[in-house]
Amino acid sequence: MGCEMAAKIIYVSSVIYLCISTCYAATSETPIEVDITTVVEGKLDNRIESRRPFESMLKSTDKSQQTFCPEVCQSSYCKNLVGVSKDKSCPIKKLPDRGERIPKNCKEIFEKGNIISGIYEILPHNKSKPTMVLCDMELQGGGWTHIQNRFDGSEDFYRNWRDYKFGFGNLEGEFWIGLETIYYLTAFEDMELLVELTDKNDVKYYANYGRFSIGPELEGYILKAASPYSGTAGDNMDYHLGQKFTTKDLDQDKWPQDNCANFSMGGWWYNNCYASNPNGQHRNMKHVEELKRKGMNWDKISSPDGYFLYGTRMLVRPKH
Incomplete structure (x- = not known):
């Protein structure tokens, strides 16, 4: 019996070791060594837990290894990935049991006493499945x-x-x-929008919109509301009001000659074409004639030395 139990422990240890090696190998330029004994005792090396996950972690592995990898290896990795970036082996989110209520947004989480910025689970009104989001609990009163x-x-x-x-x-x-x-976040209750724009010198500009909402896919995710404006960045959303969302493979803009998404190299509520383009290409460089409309821009910000924007954040929060 003792030998049989030892054999089982060695087998399980090998399985977990293979899983961890498979799931986390891509998170470091140098190999991560795992002590089998600490795995068996449930004491995973802190170095592994602290590794920052990123997209190529499982994509580089064999399909059989992906399906073999248990939930303990995937939970941290999977929960941080958004939409199409999730690996097929990531579990599908399910509705909670009856009686368990998931907050609709970060403000509800904040009002329950969670004042630490980070990743939380929400279930927006009328949405069928919960989703993980990043909450900012500090900026301008928190709950974003x-x-x-x-x-x-x-x-x-x-x-x-x-x-x-x-x-x-x-x-x-x-x-x-x-x-x-x-x-789902903006259609069923009044939401405000905060746009934070950062230039190459780490100077931040803000555009606040007292009400922000978009329509459903059947309406092209039309930008229904983005007003009133206040802030330091200037209002570059007004030009896009009433516009449907355009991507490189679906042209819904007002430019008759071409597709604004292809011209501006992004995806946005393009008009003909834009006054703001926060989803344009990230370019750590000065504007040059052939590229000046093909990067991250907010037209009313005079970027130092003619550089493109370096960073952007967009956040929403219920008005009440």
Whole structure:
């Protein structure tokens, strides 16, 4: 019996070791060594737990290894990925049991006493499945739900309709939460929008909109409301009011000659074409003639030395 039990422990240890190696190998430039004994005792090395997950973690693995990897290896990795960036092996979110209520947005979480910014689960009004979001509990009174975050160019925002609909990226990095989620967040209660724009010298500008909402996909996720404006960045959303969302594979803008998403290399509520383009290409460079409309811009901000914007955040919060 003793030998049989020892054999089982060795087998389980090997399984967990393979799983951890598979799931976390891509998180470091150097290999991570795991002590089998600490795994068996449930004491995972802190170095592994602290590794920041990113998109290629499971994509580089064999399909059989992906399905083999248990939930303990995937939970942290999967919960931070947005929309189409989720791996097929990530579990599908389900509705909670009856009686268990998930907050609709970050403000509800904040009002329950959770004042630490971070990743939380929400279930927007009328949405069928919960979703993970990044909450800012400090900026301008707290309770803000991120719908977009950019700061280093690690995520490509020149994407198709499906990607913009369901979202993409990593909540610990750059991401777009998805038009479908934005619709459910803004369509059924009054929401305000905060846009934070950062230039190359880390100077921040703000555009606050007292009411913000978009329509459903059947209406092209039309930008229904973005007013009244206040702030330091200037109002560059008014030009886009009433416009449907346009991506490189679905042209719904007002430019008859071409597709604004292809010209501006992003996805947005383009008109003919834009006064703001926070989803344009991240370019750590000065404007040059051939590229000056093909990057992250907010036209009323005079960027130092003619540089493109370096970072943007978009956040929503209930008015009441």
